[in-house]
Amino acid sequence: xxxxxxxxLYWIARYMERADTAARLLEVGxxxxxIPTAHGYRSEWDSLLQATGMAAGFAAKYGDPVQxxxxxxLFFDRDNPSSVASCITAARENGRIVRTALTTQVWxxxxxxxQELKQLEREERSRLDLSRLTDWVMRHAAMLRGAIDATxxxxxxxxxxxxxxxxxxxxxxxxxxxxxxxxLLPRVEFVGSGLDNYxxxxxxxxxxxxxxxxxxxGGEVTAAKIAHFLILNPQSPRSLITCVGGxxxxxxxxxxxxxxxTPVQARAGDMLAGLEGETVERVxxxxxxxxxxxxxxxxxxxxxxxxxxxxxxxxx
Amino acid sequence: xxKSARGFGVDSIGRRDGxxxxxxxxxxxxxxxxxxxxxxxxxxxxxxxxxxxxxxALFRRIGITFAVYGEGGDPDRLIPFDMFPRVFSAAEWARxxxxxxxxxxxxxxxxxxxxxxxxxxxxxRIPSRLVYRNEAYEKEVAGFxxxxxxxxxxxxxxxxxxxxxxxxxxxxxxxxPSGVSYMxxxxxxxxxxxxxxxxxxxxxPVDNYSEVLRRTLAxxxxxxxxxxxxxxxxxxxxxxSAYYEHSLLADLMGVDLVEGQDLFxxxxxxxxxxxxxxxxxxxxxxxxxxxxxxxxxxxxxSMVGVPGLMDVYRSGGVSICSAPGAGVADDxxxxxxxxxxxxxxxxxxxxxxxxxxxxxGKAEDLAYVLDRLPELVVKEVHGSGGYGMLVGPKASREExxxxxxxxxxxxxxxxxxxxxxxxxxxxFVEEGVAPRHVDLRPYCLVGERIELVPGGLTRVALKEGSxxxxxxxxxxxxxxxxxxx
Numbered sequence: 001x002x003x004x005x006x007x008x009l010y011w012i013a014r015y016m017e018r019a020d021t022a023a024r025l026l027e028v029g030x031x032x033x034x035i036p037t038a039h040g041y042r043s044e045w046d047s048l049l050q051a052t053g054m055a056a057g058f059a060a061k062y063g064d065p066v067q068x069x070x071x072x073x074l075f076f077d078r079d080n081p082s083s084v085a086s087c088i089t090a091a092r093e094n095g096r097i098v099r100t101a102l103t104t105q106v107w108x109x110x111x112x113x114x115q116e117l118k119q120l121e122r123e124e125r126s127r128l129d130l131s132r133l134t135d136w137v138m139r140h141a142a143m144l145r146g147a148i149d150a151t152x153x154x155x156x157x158x159x160x161x162x163x164x165x166x167x168x169x170x171x172x173x174x175x176x177x178x179x180x181x182x183x184l185l186p187r188v189e190f191v192g193s194g195l196d197n198y199x200x201x202x203x204x205x206x207x208x209x210x211x212x213x214x215x216x217x218g219g220e221v222t223a224a225k226i227a228h229f230l231i232l233n234p235q236s237p238r239s240l241i242t243c244v245g246g247x248x249x250x251x252x253x254x255x256x257x258x259x260x261x262t263p264v265q266a267r268a269g270d271m272l273a274g275l276e277g278e279t280v281e282r283v284x285x286x287x288x289x290x291x292x293x294x295x296x297x298x299x300x301x302x303x304x305x306x307x308x309x310x311x312x313x314x315x316x
Numbered sequence: 317x318x319k320s321a322r323g324f325g326v327d328s329i330g331r332r333d334g335x336x337x338x339x340x341x342x343x344x345x346x347x348x349x350x351x352x353x354x355x356x357x358x359x360x361x362x363x364x365x366x367x368x369x370x371x372x373a374l375f376r377r378i379g380i381t382f383a384v385y386g387e388g389g390d391p392d393r394l395i396p397f398d399m400f401p402r403v404f405s406a407a408e409w410a411r412x413x414x415x416x417x418x419x420x421x422x423x424x425x426x427x428x429x430x431x432x433x434x435x436x437x438x439x440x441r442i443p444s445r446l447v448y449r450n451e452a453y454e455k456e457v458a459g460f461x462x463x464x465x466x467x468x469x470x471x472x473x474x475x476x477x478x479x480x481x482x483x484x485x486x487x488x489x490x491x492x493p494s495g496v497s498y499m500x501x502x503x504x505x506x507x508x509x510x511x512x513x514x515x516x517x518x519x520x521p522v523d524n525y526s527e528v529l530r531r532t533l534a535x536x537x538x539x540x541x542x543x544x545x546x547x548x549x550x551x552x553x554x555x556x557s558a559y560y561e562h563s564l565l566a567d568l569m570g571v572d573l574v575e576g577q578d579l580f581x582x583x584x585x586x587x588x589x590x591x592x593x594x595x596x597x598x599x600x601x602x603x604x605x606x607x608x609x610x611x612x613x614x615x616x617x618s619m620v621g622v623p624g625l626m627d628v629y630r631s632g633g634v635s636i637c638s639a640p641g642a643g644v645a646d647d648x649x650x651x652x653x654x655x656x657x658x659x660x661x662x663x664x665x666x667x668x669x670x671x672x673x674x675x676x677g678k679a680e681d682l683a684y685v686l687d688r689l690p691e692l693v694v695k696e697v698h699g700s701g702g703y704g705m706l707v708g709p710k711a712s713r714e715e716x717x718x719x720x721x722x723x724x725x726x727x728x729x730x731x732x733x734x735x736x737x738x739x740x741x742x743x744f745v746e747e748g749v750a751p752r753h754v755d756l757r758p759y760c761l762v763g764e765r766i767e768l769v770p771g772g773l774t775r776v777a778l779k780e781g782s783x784x785x786x787x788x789x790x791x792x793x794x795x796x797x798x799x800x801x
Contacts, residue, residue, distance in 0.1 A: 001572075001590060001591050002572050002573075002574060002578055002588060002589065002590055002591075003578065003589040003590055003591055004574075004575065004577070004578050004589070005572075006591045093554075096554055097554045099563055100563050100564075100566060100567035100573070156591060160591070254591075258591070258592050310591040311591075312589065313578070313588070313589020313590055313591070313593065313594060314589065314593070314594065315593055316593045316594065
């Protein structure tokens with residue numbers, strides 16, 4: 001297929017997943033800020049923005065992190081390329097370009113999200129409560145996902161879409177996990193405190209994994225269990241290993257369909273093997289933040305390699 | 317008048333003399349519309365508005381929103397769809413078809429000639445300056461004969477009707493005529509909404525258009541192409557007002573819809589960037605203007621073209637449809653000479669009439685035009701989209717005087733035509749059904765063979781008495797039927 005078409009499909013998935021994450025982030029931030037802490041909610045919002053790479057843009061536009069402004073920034077603000085509104089618009093625009101590569105249901109899902117977004121933007125802000133906004137985003141992200149799974153042809157386009165999903169999701173899981181790290185670990189005395197647990201739980205809740213976690217692990221919520229769940233557990237739909245496994249799987253299908261491998265398959269294979277051989281102890285030994293930072297870098301490099309191999313259209 | 321006036325001006329005579337395609341001039345029901353009368357009479361008012369809403373919803377869902385002739389405006393705007401079809405009998409169509417194909421043949425013969433030996437100019441049948449000084453004449457392709465000797469592969473000929481047997485060509489479109497998606501989608505929607513109509517009337521299908529188009533494009537693959545030709549559609553991008561049409565055609569033909577950035581030139585060929593690496597391209601159906609095709613050859617600031625494309629083209633590595641330079645056959649001054657082309661190249665008498673046209677560059681024509689300015693339609697020779705146009709009977713005195721000054725200053729830049737009493741077709745309006753003026757654009761395909769799908773785009777002026785069918789001026793579209801024998 002045309003490289004640009006493949007790239008558009010890939011970005012539909014990435015933007016939609018990113019919108020989903022922006023909404024979850026908003027929820028994590030709001031919940032955490034409801035709990036009084038030694039340093040107030042301001043600095044926590046700040047570290048949250050830091051972790052997601054959105055701090056500079058926010059500070060330039062709004063200055064101090066005030067809840068209302070944060071909601072605008074993360075949800076509605078078109079100046080923030082990662083806001084829900086920016087992502088949904090970009091996803092739909094990418095969809096419009098490749099309309100013919102999509103089924104009616106997939107296009108409807110994209111288009112409906114966009115049309116409803118325009119309605120939300122016209123509503124008075126005071127009437128929009130946060131949980132309604134985040135639910136709305138997650139619902140539309142899920143509808144798109146469902147339409148793709150239920151109706152799209154299992155061809156190379158489907159594989160590129162899924163690579164986009166998994167890549168973005170892996171990156172976002174790592175970032176959300178890192179948010180927790182940023183918020184918490186600078187104050188060592190909080191480890192194991194009620195606040196610590198509350199924050200971990202919030203994180204799980206935001207990832208829609210609260211119940212799943214308890215089913216899988218039971219007992220006390222600990223940093224080690226959660227790190228295992230979100231990094232190394234192949235049962236967790238958002239874990240890094242699930243995401244990298246998904247990427248490797250779809251890359252393998254592409255290689256099979258095209259009858260040749262590119263360097264990107266080997267790279268994904270290495271990443272997956274690394275995760276499979278990993279233990280939580282070693283992750284904490286390296287430092288969770290350092291480990292996640294390294295992962296985010298590797299995922300970006302993998303994305304770049306996908307681009308080189310398939311989207312430039314020049315690899316022979 | 318601004319952009320309002322593209323098309324054919326205003327009916328100075330009024331409807332009392334007009335020809336209605338359903339009731340003729342005398343009010344007797346004409347045969348092709350016989351069954352439609354029962355249909356419309358049997359339709360309750362509520363059903364009608366229900367169906368109208370359904371049609372609109374379908375159009376919106378398909379996402380077919382564009383300006384037919386690149387008139388600009390809101391890209392998400394819907395063009396009104398009128399459910400009352402426009403009908404031609406088999407005999408009427410057979411005549412039209414012969415005339416359209418004849419004209420398409422002559423136009424292509426002219427193009428090959430003027431980029432070759434220029435016989436028609438040497439023979440004194442058309443003034444040399446109109447050809448070689450024409451802005452649309454591409455010196456870059458002089459001496460080049462495209463595969464199968466075809467320059468214009470999709471010829472859109474705009475036709476109006478003034479009587480049972482009188483059809484006039486308003487203008488020719490030899491470059492990249494748009495609007496065919498409306499022909500296809502209008503039919504789809506009519507068939508979905510009124511299946512009974514299609515059982516009762518024997519209507520020639522149009523949905524093989526994409527197949528014929530694909531075959532036509534493949535038939536002009538360059539000599540260097542050794543396998544099954546790889547055809548692509550080149551679009552300026554998704555912000556273009558006709559993007560929907562580009563993607564529809566690509567989808568129906570099963571070919572890639574590419575932008576300039578998807579193509580690159582290497583060695584003697586053009587390649588598309590694909591996920592499996594570079595893929596050679598043999599035929600490009602381009603929906604961008606000549607000027608933007610290749611920044612190395614034409615406009616250096618073009619962002620939508622392919623650098624080096626013209627070199628590959630001229631060395632026979634790729635075909636471009638329509639061929640660069642085809643525009644010289646379709647401007648308004650050359651238009652006057654199309655009947656001459658038919659006689660000169662084909663040795664036949666033209667089957668379709670031109671509208672009488674005065675060349676203001678000629679002294680005697682100019683004198684006549686200046687004398688009768690308030691009755692005439694005046695157009696810029698190179699104008700398109702209705703810019704720089706006077707519709708005498710609808711214009712204010714100041715406007716007429718302004719044009720008088722323009723004409724006197726630069727007469728060669730203008731032509732003038734009489735205002736025509738265009739035919740009408742019954743159309744659903746607020747109060748019921750009423751006659752409204754229409755035009756027709758059929759799409760003639762020229763490759764190894766010349767083919768014409770029985771149908772076309774019928775545009776209708778929805779305002780009472782209006783002759784302006786532009787969508788920006790309250791124009792709509794209708795399904796166009798050709799009845800089987």
